[in-house]
Amino acid sequence: MSNLDEALIRRSLSERPSAQLEDLELFDSIASTNTYLLAQPPPGPKRFRVAIAEQQTSGRGRHNRHWVSPEGAGLYLSLAYTFKKKPEQLPSLTLAIGIGVVGALQKLNIEGTSLKWPNDIVALDGKLGGILTEVQPRAADYLTVVTGIGLNIALPDGKELEIKSEWAHRAIDISSVVEKVPARELIAAGMIEAVAAVMSKFESLGFAGFSEDWVQHDWLQGRDVIVDLPDGQIAGIAAGIDTDGALLVDTGNEKARVVSGSIVAAEVAGVEN
DSSP, X not given: OOSSOHXXXXXXXXXXXXXXXXXXXXXXXXXXXXHHHHTSOOOOBTOEEEEEESOBSSXXXXXXXXXXXXXXXXXXXXXXEEESSOOTTGGGHHHHHHHHHHHHHHHTTOOSEEEETTTEEEETTEEEEEEEEEEEOOSSSSEEEEEEEEEESSOOTTXXXXXXXXXXXXXXXXXXXXXXXXXXXXXXXXXXXXXXXXXXXXXXXXXXXXXHHHGGGBSSTXXXXXXXXXXXXXXXXXXEEOTTSOEEEEOSSOEEEESSOEEEEEEETTOOO
């Protein structure tokens, strides 16, 4: 049984997401909320179901990296949404969800957050959270995407989070960003509202409906970066994103497009370690 108040989460949702919500499940401990929803029956078209856990014992990030999920220290939430038609530029959905997450945090008066391509939430130059999107395999006309959001809210003192991304030398939590941390139920409701709204807008407009918003939240812009690619590395200055969500890196010779890769280093341009 979770310590979270399910009734408060439901009451905090506005009318449209409340009507779209098929199921909301809370867990004291679970291997992974994403893994759980991937194994469940998909929601109906334009509807969603949500799983939230107090603790994950096998939380996952991109490329199957371990996501540390201390009990009661964060928000570990996954949402499965079924698109009536497959959206274009589906890989850029994670970026669009990031924009929605930052907007939801701002509505809760949690300011100063930004986004690191493609899936990290940043505050005070540390890793505040991450986003993982996965497609649910199924033989049908519809497409179901499971989105996992992990947010550090109040990390225990001295907890080593084993951050695998070399760009982030420390984890940061919401309690370090604001004086008064909103109730986790309100943060959860904000994430549900944001992700549901992004899914609906993305289904209609694709990433074109979000690309301009990325600019104001782009933490990498103008930084020296090293990017791990499937076939090697590139280095240069982050130069924003392309219209389809690809990262642009100014190598000095060209603006290289990175569709799939991991940032292994990111420093303010011209500043040496």
